[in-house]
Amino acid sequence: MFPPCSPVYPPALVTPIASETLAAVRALTAWVLQRERATEVGSVPPPASEALREQLAALPPAALFQGIQRHRLHLFLQGDPAVGDLLPGLQAELQRAARREVMAALALASLTREMAVLFAEAGIPLLVIKGIPLALQTTGSITARGRGDCDLFVDPSQVGAAIALLQSVGFGLSYGASCVGDDSARGRYSRFVSIEISLHRDVHNHRQWIDLHWHATWARGVLPRFQELWQRGEELPINRQLVRTLSRRDALVHACCHAAVDRYMALRNLVDIDRFERALPPAQLVELSRLRTVRKSWQAMDDAFKEKSASWRFGRANAVRLKAQRAQQQPWRSLGDGGWTVTNRLRYFAHMVNLSHHPLHVFSTLIRQLITPVDLIDPQTGDMRSIRQVVLRRAGKLRRRLEAQAESPDRPD
Incomplete structure (x- = not known):
């Protein structure tokens, strides 16, 4: 559940999507990106392949639109008039969503x-x-x-x-x-x-x-x-x-970091990375490929949109591919496969540690699991909590979660 003052997410963002829907949305996005690249170099944009047409036709329009909403691709797809011709049944809905x-x-x-x-x-x-x-x-x-x-x-x-x-x-x-x-x-x-x-x-x-x-x-x-x-x-x-x-160079690195933190959950973020990549000189891209987080984000982008990686990307990482596909099917900003469990919390901790590039950042990630900034102060009164109060609060919260997990034996861990 979201806190009372959190933004309200539409149903499409809090409902998982099927693997067939994800595959179709990825293929559609890849095709539009191909058309963008062709236009940039003065070539004729390729028409939709018969395989893509069949893949899209095999899905109910509502399922396809849910996938487009989940990955926030309304405006991206509306930017190419060929999409409207390809998806006449969704054209009106896409236009309304794009206007919003x-x-x-x-x-x-x-x-x-x-x-x-x-x-x-x-x-x-x-x-x-x-x-x-x-x-x-x-x-x-x-x-x-x-x-x-x-x-x-x-x-x-x-x-x-x-x-x-x-x-x-x-x-x-x-x-x-x-x-x-x-x-x-x-x-x-x-x-x-x-x-x-x-x-x-x-x-x-x-x-x-x-x-x-x-x-x-x-x-x-x-x-x-x-x-x-x-x-x-x-x-x-x-x-x-x-x-x-x-700067555009730093914005590309930041976009890769942002995508990696979110487990590459949004195709719109990978579209940003693709566009940045096209705007930077090749020598700068080779330099940036030495950064592990950048390289992994490129691998996730390649898997989603391209038939094969460039040779200097060091091939595709199977772990990145599987992580990205799982996250892209899950609800928006899901931290794991379901709610709080010990396994999910450890999985989340391992993910955050894997993002770190210095022992100091690993230490920061570790102690944040023990005491968060929210624990240090009463949010209602603004009073500082004592060390004893902080420890008791954290211990009580952990105990309640473990008890709730124990009372739900069918809950996956």
């Missing part, structure tokens, strides 16, 4: 622009990551990727100031009081073991969400620290307001 995505993207662009102005006037260096800047870098349009999060990235030393600034314009901490912005041992610990905090506000009956980052991604140690990323970042215009974001 465009409206959400316009609202996100307005919020992004507001945040850039706010932080610039306050003198707090800011990078806006993912979202609208990513859409501009990969498509040239602020609406072509559809909805997304407003992810703001600041130096860890500026987290407290950034939270106060956002609160001054009506944002509140989404999960109650927190010490992540404090200049204290608890605050430094919280920033060490976590990477972001969520804030939200309501404007004209619409909830706006911000994820405030002090580390760019949970895949720690792949990208450099904020100051270096900010210095080599680039500025993009959003409604005549310049917004600073990651």
Whole structure:
């Protein structure tokens, strides 16, 4: 279940999809990407093969549309008029969904622009990551990727100031009081073991969400620290307001890290990686292939969209392929095969450790499993918990989960 103030996900995102649906959506996406590549080099875009037509025709339209929704591909597919000819029965639904995505993207662009102005006037260096800047870098349009999060990235030393600034314009901490912005041992610990905090506000009956980052991604140690990323970042215009974001090289690495953290669960994220790859010079791609996280994300992308990998990708990793296919069938942002169990928690811990590139980050992942920033403070009152209270709270939570698991013998572990 989602917390009370979490975004409401549509049914298509919280329902697993069948393997046949995933295979069809992947094949359709691969074909549209082939047409994009052909157009870029001045070639004639290939028509849909008979095999693709048969694969799509074999699925009920509702199942195919569910797969498209699950992977947030409405606007991507709507961008090619040949898709409408291929799927006449879904054309109206795709158009309606695409219009909703465009409206959400316009609202996100307005919020992004507001945040850039706010932080610039306050003198707090800011990078806006993912979202609208990513859409501009990969498509040239602020609406072509559809909805997304407003992810703001600041130096860890500026987290407290950034939270106060956002609160001054009506944002509140989404999960109650927190010490992540404090200049204290608890605050430094919280920033060490976590990477972001969520804030939200309501404007004209619409909830706006911000994820405030002090580390760019949970895949720690792949990208450099904020100051270096900010210095080599680039500025993009959003409604005549310049917004600073990651350089295209760093944005590609970040997109790979983001995809790896989510177990390559969304084909839209792999489409972003494919588009970035085409925009960068080959020598730079070979250099980036030395990064394990980048290489694995390319392997997942190749498996989804291409018949074979480039030779310098070191072939396909079977573990990556299986992980990606499982995640792409599961509900959105699923952390494992089902709810909380010891096995699933250990599987999640192993996944997070595997993303780490330094012993310090492994240590951070380990101690976060023992004590999280939420444990350090009462979110309702803002009172700091004592060490004894923290330990008892964690022990009680673990005991309740183990008891719930023991009472459900049929639950897979």
